Amino acid sequence: MLESCATPLPLLKVAGSKDQEVEVGTENFIPGKVTALVIRTRQMENDILLVKNGEEYKALYLKCTHEGVNLTATANKIYCPSHGSSFDMNGKVLKEPALRPLKTFRTELINNQVIIHLS
Ligand code: FES
Secondary structure (H helix, E strand, O other): OOHHHOOOOOEEEEOOOOOOEEEEEHHHOEOOOEOEEEEEEOOOOOOEEEEEEOOEEEEEEOEOOOOOOEOEEOOOOEEOOOOOOEEOOOOOEEEOOOOOOOOEEEEEEEOOEEEEEOO
16 A cells, blocks of 8 residues: 555544643544544644554644645654655654654643643
């Protein structure tokens, strides 16, 4: 299968009540099946990729660090449709022209809710 044709990840639209954070329930992750979600918020221009790794959650901003284009995430890689950069699930550059890793947001787990701090 071509990498660009990989199945898209589940998209979750969240309408957080606070400006600087959004909450995502851990029930949205399914062990062995869904380990990453695309999160769409009203606060941010681009989507956020929320990745579960064991008990850790990592939130990556899906904005290319080359020229700011919206990125496409699959289950194991993140691609830029404009000039072909790619990133791993930690936001590290795998392929240029992008040189900088993806922006990340701080997360914390409280009562089965992953809090993503947007500031
Ligand atoms: S904008 Fe992403 S590689 Fe150029």
